[in-house]
């Protein structure tokens with residue numbers, strides 16, 4: 564197999580790039596490789612985990628997008644590459660019963676974009692890998708959802724007195740960044756409708772105990788203090804216990820321990836305390852940093868490897884203003900647009916872009932359940948930021964996801980229909996726990 568441009572990883576950055584390039588360059592020029600068949604917008608995974616978003620409604624089929632947007636889709640996991648020969652390897656795909664669906668494949672490329680996202684960084688905490696769930700992929704979120712259902716059913720049975728009267732369940736979330744805060748709030752939101760699934764005996768605020776542990780002196784530490792304060796207040800109103808300055812030292816099957824000797828009971832534990840690049844990247848022979856991210860220059864090209872680019876969470880990029888680019892969906896989106904321009908220039912016979920990529924921070928919004936959002940928006944002048952909270956902030960939060968749908972689906976008509984379906988889904992109190 565061969566393609567002019569091969570993009571590996573169809574997430575926030577890679578899928579947008581594949582769709583836009585496929586549409587502009589036409590069939591046969593662009594290939595997307597992904598280890599999954601469906602795309603789910605990663606910032607929605609806490610909703611999938613809590614059961615408030617139906618993964619089957621949310622997922623976009625890569626194969627259908629390839630057909631509509633004019634790129635080729637290759638299903639499988641990239642495992643190796645030979646930068647000299649401009650070739651990469653995609654592993655064989657097996658069905659659940661072990662039968663091989665697709666063999667191992669070799670793909671030759673003219674230009675390669677690596678956009679494979681990130682995975683958890685456990686910082687060597689004993690038991691973290693074995694005893695926690697992370698929200699890196701749809702399978703993780705689904706695993707969380709099913710385990711939550713099992714624990715809720717168990718807690719309901721315990722309430723009936725069938726199991727010796729033990730009461731309720733404990734969920735511990737490690738990491739008070741955006742993912743941890745959003746998940747905690749979403750879980751509380753989901754718990755208000757458990758009764759609809761027959762869990763009538765549970766008194767959710769008392770029986771589903773949620774604890775958020777953060778190592779820094781405040782949650783959402785990279786955001787302005789006012790945002791942290793507002794988020795803390797909203798979590799408190801939702802009966803979510805927040806412990807700051809808490810250094811987790813070990814995680815066991817049913818409990819979490821911290822450096823001060825405190826013990827937190829945990830029927831379920833979530834790791835949301837840090838990310839790193841997928842491990843296979845460090846074996847590709849490309850320059851990587853301590854967190855395994857591929858080092859790129861200001862034009863997003865891998866340092867010293869012409870024709871190979873990296874974007875999104877897996878790229879270590881110092882932008883044109885000398886600032887490190889954070890691992891965020893808005894960065895992946897901007898970098899996809901930057902490379903789109905680079906490739907279109909080259910395709911039209913012009914030089915690639917003169918100016919390097921500069922990250923534009925439009926602010927950070929953190930969803931606290933389905934009704935409200937807090938955060939700060941950056942002004943374009945003098946780098947000032949504005950505190951925002953409430954329903955309007957919620958609408959702005961959703962707009963990032965809507966822009967992604969628009970970028971992927973392309974035409975205004977399809978985009979509008981997708982947005983309408985999206986809004987209906989988001990305003991319907993859907994809870995999926997079966």
Ligand SMILES: Cc1cc2nc3c(=O)[nH]c(=O)nc-3n(C[C@H](O)[C@H](O)[C@H](O)COP(=O)(O)OP(=O)(O)OC[C@H]3O[C@@H](n4cnc5c(N)ncnc54)[C@H](O)[C@@H]3O)c2cc1C
Pocket residue numbers: 571572573574575576577596597598599602604605606607608609639640641642678679680681698699741742745841843874875876877890891892893894895928
């Ligand atoms: C719960 C949660 C909430 C978040 N909220 C926000 C938010 O509000 N705002 C924000 O800006 N950011 C948010 N983020 C971060 C944001 O999701 C990421 O920064 C963004 O998705 C990164 O985009 P990406 O394209 O680099 O990778 P991803 O979107 O993670 O996509 C990576 C893709 O690569 C594929 N892949 C991985 N390995 C391979 C391989 N070996 N071969 C082939 N394919 C592979 C995966 O299947 C996936 O499709 C959130 C993240 C989480 C988990």
